[in-house]
Amino acid sequence: MTKNDTTDILDLKDRNYRLAMLNGWFVLLGDAFFNGSIVLASFAAKLGAANWAIGLMPALLNAGSMVPQVFVAPYVARLPIKVTLYRRMALLRVASLGIVALGGFFLGHRPDLLLWVFVAGLALNGLFTGFSSLPFWETIGKTIPMERRSGLFSLRNLVGGLLAFGAGFLVRLILELPLAFPYPYAILFTLGTLAFAYGWHLFGLIDEPPDTHTRTERISLSLPFRDFYFRRFLRVRVLLAIASMVEPFFAAYAVRVLGHKSEIGTYLMVYTLSSVLSNLLWVQVSRRYGSRSLILIGAALGAVTPVLALLLPKTAFWLVFALQGAYLSSIGVGTATYLVNLAPTDARSSYIGLSNTIVGLLAFSPVLGGLLADRVGYVGPMVVATICYAWALYAGRRLKLLEPV
Structure with missing residues (x-):
């Protein structure tokens, strides 16, 4: 290999690294405009949707992105260049979000039809994200x-989170514009779609070397269940997934009960900043004490937050979103790291695919939370979430202690 060949390879690695980096920044920026627990939930609440429909919004994104994984793994493994499938799906993902944005501009006079278009666009996006x-x-x-x-x-x-934090200022500014509903939200969804589109385009430019041989990925659904420690982890993960029924209803509660409007932008900023800053702490905690500690911390904070949401005065309600950003970040980092460390190397796809698919199905728990809120009020899902988070905290103490990473 000549010196020029070596330089070309290093340049290619750096180019791929930069593209992956920029992809993350723009995707996290797009996530801010489509934040399921705050922006989407407040939009649906103002649209007059039932609480079960409000709970459906983030569920469509989360479930759709996780459920297909165990089924598409064999197909993906046989592709010599994986990014080609990513590129195809990116076009469909942009189109699905474009439907949501256009619906906001042209269907404001038909809120019933707009709701269905909104749901369909999010459902398609979640499905394509899963692939x-x-x-x-x-x-x-x-x-x-x-x-x-x-x-x-x-x-x-870090940088993507800071961009999302800045987007919170823009969200507040746009929601304060003297425009009729739902035009401000349509603008937000358009900005989010553009950010996603550019981020996905950048990742599609990565130059991925083809596989030297075709792999056949076999997913065993029974293998992980034979692992006692995986079953313990899955029990905790299921409890956390059920507890997540409360996540979109903090924003809905703020809009419908507390009468907050433009404060949604502030809450998005608080949520994002809390998530970014706490993530820096969680990485250090995980390295020193192991990922199990993050699961326990996240469950503890999750159990406290719904109680505070019912007790805090209106002026201090921002604290709810500060805690929400922190505990969701802790749970996300903790569960992902723990599962990767727990799974045997030769069965990692089975462990991760099965766990994500089961949790993806339970991502519809906010729909149950919405049905409960329709019957007994927002105190219903908040109480259930507190119980499930507390139960997960108790069960998590019995998780296998893995070495810190």
Whole structure:
């Protein structure tokens, strides 16, 4: 290999690294405009949707992105270049979000029809995201050296989170514009779609080397269940998923009960900043004490937050979103890291695919939370969430203690 050949390879690795980095920044920016627990929930609440429909919004995104993974793994494994599937799905993901944005501009006079278009667009986006997830991780694994991945995702989350925090200012400004509903939200959804589109386009430009041989990925659904420690982890993960029924209703409660409007932008800023700053802390805690500690911390904070939501005065309600950003970040980092460390190397796809698919099905728990809120008020899902988070905290104490990473 000549010196020029070596330089070309290093330049290619750096280019792929930069593209993956920029992808994360723009995707996290898009996430801010489509935040399921705050922006989407407040939009649905102002649209007059039933509480079960409000709970459906984030569920469509979360479930759709997780459920297909265990089923598409064999197909993805046989593709010599995984990013090609990511590119195809990116076009469909942009189109699905475009439907949501256009609906906001043209169907404001038909709120019933707008709601259905909104739901359909989010459902399609979640489904297409589910087909994009594994190609994304496979491409990262093939193009980003292992020693650079932690730095990549740390910087993705830090800068992307700061961009999302800045987007909170823009959200508040747009929601304060003297425009009739739902035009301000249509503008937000358009900005989010554009940010996503550019981020997905950048990742699609990554130059992924083809596999040298075709792999056949076999997913065993029974293998993980034979692992006692996986069953314990899955029980905790299920409890956390059920507890998540409360997540979209903090914003709905603020809109419908407390009468907050433009404060939604402030809450998004608080949520995002809390998530970014706490994530820096959680990484250090995980390295020193292990990922199990993050699961316990997240469950504890999650149990406290619904109680505070019912007790805090209106002027201090921002604290709810500060805690929500912190505990969702802790749970997200903790459960993902714990599962990767728990799974045997030769069965990692089975463990991760099965766990994500089961949790994806339970991502519809906010719909149950909405039905409960329709019957007994918002205190219903908040009480159930507190119980489930507390139960997860108790059960999590019995998780296998893995070495810190």
